[in-house]
Amino acid sequence: MTPDTSEPLLSIEDLRVHFHTDAGVVKAVDGVSWAVSPGETLGIVGESGSGKSVSALAVMGLVPVPPARYESGRILFKGGDLIAADEKERRAIRGKEISMIFQDPLTALNPVFRVGHQIAEVIQAHDRKVGRVAARAKAVELLGEVGIPNPKQRAREYPHQFSGGMRQRAMIAMALALDPLVLLADEPTTALDVTVQAQIMDLLIRLQSERGTAIVLITHDLGLVAGHADRVLVMYAGKVAELGTIDDVYYRPRHPYTLGLLNSLARMDQRRTDRLKPIIGQPPSLIRVPPGCPFHPRCPFATDICRKEMPPLEPKDGPHHLAACHHSDQVALQQSPAAS
């Protein structure tokens, strides 16, 4: 599917979410913008602590305030700003128009209620006119749709009676119950085995093509994004390092962090040629982000300017490929390991 990037459905503009803690200010999201269009899948990749989940949580209004504070930015959905919206308006959108699935379905499901009941609850919460029986029937239908065998019987079971893959299917059924326009998927398959991961991704893609849902896929797995996203946002230390179509970012990376990540990966599809090429050092603490470009202490291209000035996120070879690097022209001269 070719997504229509001219008409974004949900967009985040210059979002800054800082957590004020005893140890200092954690700049979890520091000037991040992205947008997603109907039917499109946007991948957000980054390591733990890069702030990749926080912008999605902000969309759902799930960031605890305090300790968090929205320092700047807007979250635009259907012409309104979700940050400015009150709780009642948010509640009408959350779960119905924008829904989210999480990494660990066991902690996201309530252990003392039957699975079918929990799905029916979502339906009734947003539409008082739907009766209990009708909501239950719809829950069973949804469980069947996400590939759970014997859905009628399964709906009467509790989450602990489900396997990990089944629980994630139930979560997806719940998230899709009201046919949302946007699905935020935060590490949806990280807790699952790889054959089950393939089943779940297959399911998400099938449901997306049937309903035209926009998906934001948040993950640390560059392989998963390569296979399932249309565009990808690479995050580092709370900031956007690079944004573009998957082909641009994987084959023509313009940020040294993206190039470094691709270089450091072991590849299942290639014979071993040499040792791995790691990125030196380690990701910074978000309390003490290095001055200038946050990646400069680990960057082989770094010069004086990188230590002083944060490079702006600018278009590189085309309006839709953005990178925040002073030396992105030099990065472009390097051969990407993905282009083999």
Next chain:
Amino acid sequence: MAALVEVRDLVKHYPIRSGIVFRHEIGAVKAVDGISFDLEAGETFALVGESGCGKSTTARCVLRLIEPTSGSIKFDGEDITAAGTGRMRTLRREMQMIFQDPFASLNPRMTVRGILREPFTIHGLEADGKVEALLEMVGLLPEHASRYPHEFSGGQRQRVGIARAIALDPKLVVCDEPVSALDVSIRAQVLNLLEDLQARMGLTFLFIAHDLSVVRHIASRVAVMYLGTIVETAQTDDLFERPSHPYTQALISAVPVPDPDRERSRRRILVSGDVPSPIDPPSGCRFRTRCPKFANELSEAERQKCIDEPPPLIDRGEGHPSACHYAEAKSLV
């Protein structure tokens, strides 16, 4: 050259008991159900499979951290399943382990110096000067010795765990998911360190992992496990280029690769459902309940054979052993 470790018909069943006054066994979790393999000195042998396949149980049996139900394990020619406590303690100098979680495997109340001196103290050896040398070998600084584990990042903590494992100059190191808890940009550093130490010290690695990309990079030979048995084993490149068991094929085809074009053009073999319970595994071939070949390609008579006979792990003309009656190599990457 003789094998450093020989595992034969290893079985580990965890009994399930019932009753309060008259305790009796009502079944068993068949975690490992009759597996055999050799580890050659200096090689990296990987056991791969999904959660619950028995790979970690196997590794722990090899070190006798858990007692096998039956079967034999020879280490350097000696049957260690019969060795007593004293003998095992001596032998443990030769066999060490690196754990998955660098947060849980280091004592938070001990300094790095304390953690690294402990192996020497336990075995009555001189530890002076050793700590600094070990830290240097794993890429840490001497002044790190006086710090506590919480002062380190995950990658550094894993380096401390590695330093502890190599402290007594062992022959065998079991690496149980050593990089899966680490960030992507840190994994390569730790994998390179493991390779450097192997070359420098002549270590033999038993490598447990579910990440096939890491395994392809680091292992010389691989065994794929499913529900307590080995379903296929081969030299690494042979396994990835010519997988012949339907489970190995499904596993390889399910691993995403960071290359958009290749992802778009790859053939996916999806398996249905979940892994059955190891309490009551399917008769005959254990994979048949999820096997795409069984479901789509075989005739009724052929299927009956899968239901009746457990397929032995033998070479059926595909160049390496595979436990499938209808093994057939496919190219998937």
